[in-house]
Amino acid sequence: MNYTFIALVENKPGVLNRVASLFRRRNFNIESLAVGRTEKPEISRMTVVVDCPNGDYDAHKIEANLYKLVNVIDVQDVTHQPSVTRDLALIKVMVGPEKRAEVNSLAEIFRARIVDVAADSVIVEITGTEDKIEGMIELLRPLGIVEMVRTGQVSMTRGVNDGVRRMPGVNGNRFEDLSEMAEMAP
Amino acid sequence: MKKTGAEILWECVVREGVEVVFGYPGGANMPIYDAMLSYPIHHVLVRHEQGAAHMADGYARASGKVGMALATSGPGATNLITGIATAMMDSVPVVFVTGQVAAHLIGGDAFQEVDVTGITLPITKHNYLVTRADEIAEVVREAFYIARSGRPGPVLIDICKNAQVEQCEFEYPREVKLVGYQPVDHAPKESLEHAVKLIEKAQRPVILCGHGVLMSKAEEALMNFAIKTQTPVASTLLGLGAFPASHELSLGMMGMHGEVHTNLAIQNSDLILAFGMRFDDRVTGTLKTYAPHAKKIHIEIDPSEVHKNVAVDVPLVGNLKTVITDLIPMVDEYDHDEWKKQISDWKAEGDSRSIMNWNPDGKLHVPHLVSDIWKATGGNAVVTTDVGQHQMWTAQYYALDRPNRWLTSGGAGTMGFGLPSAIGAWFANKEEEVWAVAGDGGFQMTAAELTTAVQENANVKVAIMNNSFLGMVRQWQEFFFEKRYSAVNMLSPNFVKLAEAHNVPARRVTKLEEVEEAIAWARSFKGPAVIEFVVEQEEAVYPMVPAGAALDQMLQRPLKGSGD
Numbered sequence: 001m002n003y004t005f006i007a008l009v010e011n012k013p014g015v016l017n018r019v020a021s022l023f024r025r026r027n028f029n030i031e032s033l034a035v036g037r038t039e040k041p042e043i044s045r046m047t048v049v050v051d052c053p054n055g056d057y058d059a060h061k062i063e064a065n066l067y068k069l070v071n072v073i074d075v076q077d078v079t080h081q082p083s084v085t086r087d088l089a090l091i092k093v094m095v096g097p098e099k100r101a102e103v104n105s106l107a108e109i110f111r112a113r114i115v116d117v118a119a120d121s122v123i124v125e126i127t128g129t130e131d132k133i134e135g136m137i138e139l140l141r142p143l144g145i146v147e148m149v150r151t152g153q154v155s156m157t158r159g160v161n162d163g164v165r166r167m168p169g170v171n172g173n174r175f176e177d178l179s180e181m182a183e184m185a186p
Numbered sequence: 187m188k189k190t191g192a193e194i195l196w197e198c199v200v201r202e203g204v205e206v207v208f209g210y211p212g213g214a215n216m217p218i219y220d221a222m223l224s225y226p227i228h229h230v231l232v233r234h235e236q237g238a239a240h241m242a243d244g245y246a247r248a249s250g251k252v253g254m255a256l257a258t259s260g261p262g263a264t265n266l267i268t269g270i271a272t273a274m275m276d277s278v279p280v281v282f283v284t285g286q287v288a289a290h291l292i293g294g295d296a297f298q299e300v301d302v303t304g305i306t307l308p309i310t311k312h313n314y315l316v317t318r319a320d321e322i323a324e325v326v327r328e329a330f331y332i333a334r335s336g337r338p339g340p341v342l343i344d345i346c347k348n349a350q351v352e353q354c355e356f357e358y359p360r361e362v363k364l365v366g367y368q369p370v371d372h373a374p375k376e377s378l379e380h381a382v383k384l385i386e387k388a389q390r391p392v393i394l395c396g397h398g399v400l401m402s403k404a405e406e407a408l409m410n411f412a413i414k415t416q417t418p419v420a421s422t423l424l425g426l427g428a429f430p431a432s433h434e435l436s437l438g439m440m441g442m443h444g445e446v447h448t449n450l451a452i453q454n455s456d457l458i459l460a461f462g463m464r465f466d467d468r469v470t471g472t473l474k475t476y477a478p479h480a481k482k483i484h485i486e487i488d489p490s491e492v493h494k495n496v497a498v499d500v501p502l503v504g505n506l507k508t509v510i511t512d513l514i515p516m517v518d519e520y521d522h523d524e525w526k527k528q529i530s531d532w533k534a535e536g537d538s539r540s541i542m543n544w545n546p547d548g549k550l551h552v553p554h555l556v557s558d559i560w561k562a563t564g565g566n567a568v569v570t571t572d573v574g575q576h577q578m579w580t581a582q583y584y585a586l587d588r589p590n591r592w593l594t595s596g597g598a599g600t601m602g603f604g605l606p607s608a609i610g611a612w613f614a615n616k617e618e619e620v621w622a623v624a625g626d627g628g629f630q631m632t633a634a635e636l637t638t639a640v641q642e643n644a645n646v647k648v649a650i651m652n653n654s655f656l657g658m659v660r661q662w663q664e665f666f667f668e669k670r671y672s673a674v675n676m677l678s679p680n681f682v683k684l685a686e687a688h689n690v691p692a693r694r695v696t697k698l699e700e701v702e703e704a705i706a707w708a709r710s711f712k713g714p715a716v717i718e719f720v721v722e723q724e725e726a727v728y729p730m731v732p733a734g735a736a737l738d739q740m741l742q743r744p745l746k747g748s749g750d
């Protein structure tokens with residue numbers, strides 16, 4: 001199952017490498033990774049989606065190991081928290097003038113936009129959850145997708161963050177129920 | 187005041203209390219070596235950078251301070267790698283400073299340019315690439331702080347040559363500001379209470395004493411806790427010495443080559459108190475059947491170790507010493523007499539098979555030799571080892587009553603660790619007598635450091651246990667590969683001549699009658715000495731839990747009539 005982590009990291013050279021290297025070192029596969037600035041220039045924010053074959057057990061491991069990196073300021077596993085999740089895709093579709101209307105109406109249904117029109121192609125921009133984007137891609141595919149780029153998922157939890165720095169295993173969080181944990185260990 | 191980057195490095199290093207560094211110069215760190223001459227630093231010139239890394243590591247383990255090693259760029263830095271990984275696996279605080287090509291050349295494959303921060307990323311607690319002189323003060327301050335605090339570990343600073351020679355204003359940073367790095371001290375109260383409840387219910391508790399006890403200097407707290415609750419203490423390989431071996435509550439070493447009663451105690455316990463240890467596969471055996479009846483309390487500074495190998499009932503993340511100290515007034519006194527009796531019955535059974543009961547058969551056996559060294563030194567030497575059979579036998583038979591005098595590569599299992607770490611340990615306290623117990627294989631990996639020992643007149647005695655085999659591998663081939671010996675016959679040089687070529691006095695011992703005298707001879711003078719013991723070739727380390735077996739499925743030494 002895919003888990004989503006938000007990491008606030010120092011905006012310094014090499015930090016992305018440290019994070020990426022950690023996943024390789026601990027043998028996890030990154031499904032998606034998005035990095036960008038935050039409201040504070042010295043802090044970058046990463047949203048990492050990772051496949052966790054052992055569920056919460058793996059998630060704990062990832063969270064705790066990310067937390068150990070000196071340049072990582074905060075880590076949150078938001079997989080089970082109410083949050084807003086978005087991905088952005090640019091999709092170039094091979095269509096001449098005769099089929100543009102079809103793309104246009106599809107775009108409308110998905111609240112997507114056509115952001116570029118050329119003689120025999122258009123670029124569609126769509127934002128939304130994974131599912132929504134996948135849905136649109138499926139419908140555009142028969143028309144002929146020639147190029148596609150996605151930003152990777154970004155996430156934000158709903159409501160006001162309490163600002164408390166949680167540490168895996170200290171504030172207890174999801175491991176309060178330890179018998180459950182015992183079953184998780186492979 | 188304006189200073190060069192190299193001077194700033196030493197200004198900061200001296201303020202960290204560093205007096206001795208181990209290293210090797212080269213093109214990319216010459217300004218650092220030049221500036222060093224103006225500071226009260228004793229530099230130990232090694233014969234190979236791996237030696238420098240192990241010496242700094244040995245110094246750190248024996249002194250409880252941060253060790254320091256230097257190397258130049260490229261091959262100098264890559265020669266450190268094994269030593270860095272060794273320190274990382276055992277959580278030893280060492281700061282490594284490597285030279286790097288000038289910043290404007292980075293990425294251009296300049297002469298002796300290697301991506302050292304890239305290579306060492308997974309084997310350091312943290313590392314830095316410094317491209318400007320004005321970064322050095324802060325980085326060095328942080329590096330030492332990170333190395334020694336929390337779960338200690340190696341930190342590497344790669345300093346570009348231009349940053350070493352450029353000048354800038356020097357001001358010593360008053361404090362370390364690391365937003366993303368704040369080791370915890372106390373564990374939360376609710377968790378402590380939860381732990382106390384489990385302790386109250388326990389009938390058969392065992393403490394597992396790990397390296398963390400030594401690292402957080404929690405020996406006294408552990409003792410107080412163990413006595414108050416009358417809980418027996420089993421030790422990991424690296425935890426040996428944290429709790430006196432001669433204490434009635436001591437169970438000795440657990441795990442793959444742990445004692446029978448110790449492993450039985452763990453498997454039959456109803457409460458495990460894991461103190462600063464990480465349930466490595468070498469101490470648990472198969473996890474499926476590990477301590478099946480036990481509730482588990484894990485006191486650990488590193489949250490990523492919690493639940494990593496063994497799911498526990500109460501994780502107490504915090505500084506071990508603080509957490510145990512917090513716990514002591516919360517727990518009641520117990521006697522656990524029945525449980526202790528049960529364990530001592532098991533012990534009596536196991537002891538009956540001990541090789542120590544053997545009558546002399548004319549051959550030299552490593553366990554006996556270790557015991558002889560123990561007797562001669564009153565158990566008070568600082569002891570280091572290489573990796574292999576002799577390491578396990580030394581762990582089993584050099585019974586330690588005091589902390590920080592047992593240096594062995596546990597997590598990494600690095601052959602060649604023994605001699606250099608012994609030299610480093612000697613610098614921690616020059617009054618001490620240091621014994622390096624080595625295998626004939628491992629000794630040859632770093633034997634060149636004998637001359638370093640001579641150059642420094644280090645009081646290091648090397649006991650080479652020469653079985654003409656890569657013994658531990660041979661043992662596995664005997665047990666698990668139908669005795670098909672593959673690449674384990676070890677042809678060795680004439681160790682006595684080798685030592686003498688290094689100007690180290692040496693002896694070869696082949697007979698029982700010579701043992702005592704040879705040990706006394708080595709101890710009769712200050713400075714390095716080598717004794718080669720020609721030992722029984724196909725001895726096996728017992729007890730042994732085969733890899734993947736349950737902890738109580740131990741192979742035990744076959745019973746042997748006396749004298750045969």
Ligand SMILES: Cc1ncc(C[n+]2csc(CCOP(=O)(O)OP(=O)(O)O)c2C)c(N)n1
Pocket residue numbers: 572573574575576577599600601602624625626627628629651653655656657658659676
């Ligand atoms: C650098 C390194 N290479 C290989 C090994 C694998 N290994 C573990 S024990 C051992 C045999 C060691 O033989 P020796 O030094 O003669 O000691 P003995 O086991 O005979 O006491 C080997 C090869 C290792 N631990 N470290």
